[in-house]
Amino acid sequence: MKKAIVYVNQFFGQIGGEEKAGAAPEIHEGQIGPAMQFAKELEDTEVTHTIICGDNYMGSNTDEAVQTILGMLEGKEMDIFLAGPAFQAGRYTVACGTICKAVKEKFGVPVVTSMNEETPGVDMFKKEMYILKGGNIASKMRQDVKAMANVANKLLKGEPVGDAETEGYFARGIRHQVWLEDGTPATVRMIDMLLKKLNGEPFKTELPMPKLDRVPIAPAIKDLPHAKIALLNTGGIVPVDNPDHIQSASATRWGRYNIADTEALKGGEYKTIHAGFDPAAADANPNVITPVDALKVLQKEGVFGSLHDYFYTTVGTGTTEAEARRMAKEIIPYLKEDGVDGVIMVST
Amino acid sequence: MKLTIGNFHVKDIVFGSELSFKDGVLTINKEEALAFIREDDRITEAELYIAKPGDKIRMCPVKEAIEPRCRLDGRGLFPGYTSEMAPAGDGVTYALKNCSVLVVGRHWGGFQDGIIDMSGEGQKYTYYGYLNNIVLVADTNEEFERHEQQKKNDALRRAGHKLAEFIGQCVKDLTPEDTEVYELGQMIKRGAEVEKLPSVVYVMQPQSQMEEMGYNDLVYGWDMNHFVPTVMHPNEVLDGALVSGSFMPVSSKWSTYDFQNCPSIKALYAEHGKTINFLGVIMSNLNVALEQKERSALFVAQIAKSLGADGAVLAEEGYGNPDADFVGCYVALEDAGVKVVGVTNECTGRDGQSQPLVTLDEKCDAIVSCGNVSELIELPPMETVLGELDALKRDGLSGGWADDELLGPSVRADGSIIMENNSMFCGDQVIGWSPKTMKEF
Structure with a gap:
């Protein structure tokens, strides 16, 4: 049986709302809030602990919060670390990204989280970890947890995780070749794209132009x-x-x-x-x-x-x-x- | 111009007493064919093999692929190269389908040579893993380049083209099982029904970046380094006017077989009169100096505009430096008001994190992507190797290496290999077959 540990904020950890956002980290054995659903969705994996931390505490005392949580995790069996889902809660998304990054670096275990695309956590952390594209409200809990668990199950079993679009995570700036399942040759894709472009219909390029990484020219040497x-x-x-x-x-x-x-x-x-x-x-x-x-x-x-x-x-x-x-x-x-x-x- | 291709579908290849084709079986008299190849006194060693899909065969270093054919008017298959200058693209040619002549070095390879597996995990990386292949494994006396990383492979490649002509003769007096007809008349005054459709050109950028002669793609035998873009009829490409060269990392290569069967031309033909008005081909090239790249782009844009093209498909035979020709031409066409779809491969690195093309432009908004040249590939040993597998690690093949701290050598003692996609023979199939694309992870 593999082991998972879940991170949630004060609200989903059932401590309280905004008035408890300053709560310091605590660790509980077993499953609280979303951790209960993770326990159902994860295959052959036990959710052993739930960590709860107030969003303001993580935001204002980041180093202390991270060190405390890393200390709590020390010596615990853990095959995967899950945070959130954070939906559209800005501070919560940054907290999930921050703690996932720290746990991944310190313990070398895979981490998975989920955020809505409108939140600051996405751009800050999408290159560092799997961030599933989450809903904007907590009523999406069931499907967001399911999407996270889907990726987590593959990581736990050592199976390859599919591409960003298929799995529903934010692209991490990594491009690899894949064989199309239906084997559609380049010519068919080419004609389809050509006709759509000629007819003014929406089309989808296979190579979105990345943001250009231009190096500014240095000032001239004066002497x-x-x-x-x-x-x-x-x-x-x-x-x-x-x-x-x-x-x-x-x-x-x-x-x-x-x-x-x-x-x-x-x-x-x-x-x-x-x-x-x-x-x-x-x-x-x-x-x-x-x-x-x-x-x-x-x-x-x-x-x-x-x-x-x-x-x-x-x-x-x-x-x-x-x-x-x-x-x-x-x-x-x-x-x-x-x-x-x-x-x-x-x-x- | 009207080109009729009479097809003979090869289901099996065997060695026998007489060169012949009957009931789908191609029989080759091996000694007779080898004697023909040895007429070129540069060939010092030659052997023929048969490699069919499912065979436990790995080939390395593969240099060229050609479809065996026969022109009914007696013209050579490759005018200006294997035979005297003559127009290509009109008349009748017979083709042995599902079949290619492959040329493999007996010992020595180079930057531009590659690998083909006929079965197992490696089969899917090349188009040729699924064809019935006649494999010429040979060596030459071209001492001047034996230890060069860049090889012209002239004797071996010519042997392949001539062997394809030689074998193709066996269907000269037979009746094809089916025929394909490619007919496209003048570009103007095609009638209202066709002219109301958006007009499209196919812009090809074959490899021509070697300044020294003998390495580049040829058009009617002419080195395409000495070339500015011009209009060609698509049938000329299908009928032997283009011959592949010996320069680029080989997953980006368009073999002569690829030109003869150019699937993008066939796809545009299939749409002609239905969804598009296929005007024809603008044949461009790939260059070294920026000024040369800009000159070619300028020619292409002007020709497309003068022809009244509404759209263009643009494809490059290469990656890295040639991306500058590709993107430059793409932008020049868009600036001229021509809507472009580009076809290319990418170089995103083994970890997939590098910039996909050397140069980028926001105007390149419609691209069909066919693979990552630097994808790392690990394959188990293969029962039979044709050629010399050590060439992959020894001779500077673009996807191989002698040693690496983490990965070890490209070729291991047990015959298993680790390599970059770069050395998969014509693997990225930018010519149009590619079943691969690129995805974000």
Whole structure:
């Protein structure tokens, strides 16, 4: 028998209404309020405890509330943690998201909650956990608990959870390929979408344009003759033995190579391992991608102050945005530590 | 232009004494076929196999697929490539259906090569897992690229195209079981009944991003890197004017078989005169420099507008850098007042959390999505391997790797594999077959 623990606020925990919203966390053995219905809907799982906390207490004393609840959970058997459903109660949705996130991080168990789309908790927490799309009033309790339990049962049994639309949770910014159950080929979907678009009828794209993640252009360096410059590239220029084993495509690795005493990169000593372009020119003269030669000359001429002792390399082709962001976050501390004022980022 | 395709449905393939087709059984004289292939003295080693759906066969590194056919007028199947220059798209061709010639490297693979499984969990990842395949496994003396990650695969690919012509000859004097007719006349003055329907073009962006010749898709034998968009008749695509190249991560590839059978063209034909006025194909390409991308987009938008297109279907043979050509062309068409539906795959990463296309625009509001190139796939060992499975981890296939701290090598000692979808042969089927889509999780 698996074990579940349920979190509810003061109202659904049957302590009281708004006047009890300042109530500190308490834990009870057994099931109170929605926990009773979870006990019916969860398969082969016992709801062992119900945690109750006032919404205002969680909102105003968040750290204390979270620490208290984590303390209460310490040492308890728990295969899943459920919070809510929170409906359209703004503070309750934030409380459910906050405690679910903390429990997931501390105990590594799956967490599930439910909120109405009009609440602040959705945007704050939808990328962190399964948040079912809930009703706006408490009379939706039965169906919201059922929807949460449906996902929870799959997690408890180790079965794959379906896509956001099918299961009814808020999309978490994760896109995967799936086989359509009826096998409808792309051509049929294409003609259907085309006719609807041509005829001015509503249609549904299979790739909703995500909100664009634009990086603002940094202000110009005012005093270039005294600035320290670093050289970075996604063109795969590495020492010929590729010591960091950077992949030729879909890279997850990067490397940095000392050029303090190098006047120019030589073919035969450096090469490109990038698989997305013809490597001949870069292998013969790696400076075409990482222009160490020109930068050393410009430095001597006083165009800029100094060159950071290392250049940094990864491969851009097929490399995902998430990996690129992670690698940048790993590289930045080296640049900051050396007081780099600006970087030249060479793409290919 | 009127193209009649006479179909011969292949139910089984066997080796025998004479190349022939009878009662759904294609018989191939193996030695005769191999002797024909060896006429190209670049071929150093060659063997033929049969791979049918359900067979416990895994193929790697797969380089090309071609449908065996036969032109009744004696013209070669691929004018400007396997035969002299001649127009494609008119007349009668016979086709061996449910059947393809696959070309597999005996040893060596590259970035652009892939995997096909004929049964088990891996079968669903490619279209070719469901066809009756004649598999040419061969090696060549092309030493200059033996250890290159990017291979032209010229000798092997040509061997495949010629073998498809050679085999296709066996139905020349037979009567087809059924026929398909593709007929589309001039674009203007088609009559009020058709012209009252919204007019639609199909914009194709075949792969042409390699600056060096020999890797890109060909149109009448012409490298499409040296190409600006032009109008083509859809029948030209169906009748051998386009030959696939050897460059892109292979799940994005359009094989020659894909061009010959282009399901999107057939779907637009099926709607012609009923719901749309199918004008034809604007053949574009994919480019390297931004200026080249912009030039092609400008050509496409101008041609679509001049033709009076109300709508367009736009499809790209690639992902990553080519997304810039795709989105640029999409936006140029929308800006010209043409309503676009795009067909593409995505690269959202193994965890699904990355930006789906390299560049995005809010004007791309209608997209059919065919898969995630970086989806992680794990498959058990297969009884028989045609080719050399180690190529997946050794030769820089786009979906394979030599080693990884967490995942280990792509090919394990027991023959099981772990790879990215990137190396599934023509797996994303952006050409139109794709049974896959992308969903939010």
